Amino acid sequence: MLNIAVFVSGGGTNLQAIIDAIEDGRITNTTIKAVISDKEDAYALIRAKNHNILGKVINPKTYSGQEEYSHTLLKELEELEVQFIVLAGYLKIIPEQVVQAFNNRIINIHPSLIPAFCGDGFYGLKVHEEVLNRGVKITGATVHFVDNGTDTGPIILQKAVEVHDDDTKESLQKRVMEEAEWSILPRAIHMIANDQIEFRGFKVIKKG
Ligand code: GRF
Numbered sequence: 001m002l003n004i005a006v007f008v009s010g011g012g013t014n015l016q017a018i019i020d021a022i023e024d025g026r027i028t029n030t031t032i033k034a035v036i037s038d039k040e041d042a043y044a045l046i047r048a049k050n051h052n053i054l055g056k057v058i059n060p061k062t063y064s065g066q067e068e069y070s071h072t073l074l075k076e077l078e079e080l081e082v083q084f085i086v087l088a089g090y091l092k093i094i095p096e097q098v099v100q101a102f103n104n105r106i107i108n109i110h111p112s113l114i115p116a117f118c119g120d121g122f123y124g125l126k127v128h129e130e131v132l133n134r135g136v137k138i139t140g141a142t143v144h145f146v147d148n149g150t151d152t153g154p155i156i157l158q159k160a161v162e163v164h165d166d167d168t169k170e171s172l173q174k175r176v177m178e179e180a181e182w183s184i185l186p187r188a189i190h191m192i193a194n195d196q197i198e199f200r201g202f203k204v205i206k207k208g
Helices: 013-023 043-050 066-079 096-101 125-134 169-193
Strands: 002-008 030-037 055-057 084-087 106-110 138-145 155-162 197-200 203-206
Touching: 002 013, 002 169, 013 030, 013 043, 013 169, 030 043, 030 169, 043 055, 066 096, 084 169, 106 169, 125 169, 138 169, 155 169, 155 203
Parallel strands: 002 030, 002 084, 030 055, 084 106
Antiparallel strands: 106 138, 138 155, 197 203
16 A cells, blocks of 8 residues: 655645545555645645545744754654655645655656756746747646656656647646646556556656
8 A cells, every 4th residue: 555645735636636536446555644735725625624634734934944844744754654745736845855755755747748848937827828938739747756856857657738729828727737637647646556667767667
């Protein structure tokens, strides 16, 4: 059984996709031990409560510094017996100490086809705004391992989504979430929980 914690900051539609996939069997061998948010008012915490999943607010701003924040986070994760972290719309940087402690055990969903439209400043609607400004015809979403960079870790899954000529950043965000994010994040968790991927150097491949 893979014990995961899902980190959220906002609406939690990706969290909902994970919860639904566990409940309908698309994700097996996985338990959400806690949903952790940096924001007290994140609707994602309501979604967790609706499914009797423990929700916790751990706001980095309430700690004196990275050291105390990291220590608290690691202690909480240990007490919850969390083995794997899923960042699902989480907008804070994970401290280096936590990334080291959870080496190759943290994944993130990013709303573009990395390495395009990613890195510092590229999150939420901003990503889709830049996609439209650049005039690309295909965008999508990426699930990747988290390292100490921003959106730089090994790629696990990607899914392409067509850009429509009449798209707004809002309509494009909605389609990327519906057609890509909400399917590849649950699929990645299922693959990891069932030992279906391995590393070949920096690359992540599906076991034969
Ligand atoms: C989504 O666009 C996701 O790609 C990004 O955060 C946004 C909000 O996601 N990481 P959610 O509805 O809170 O899951």
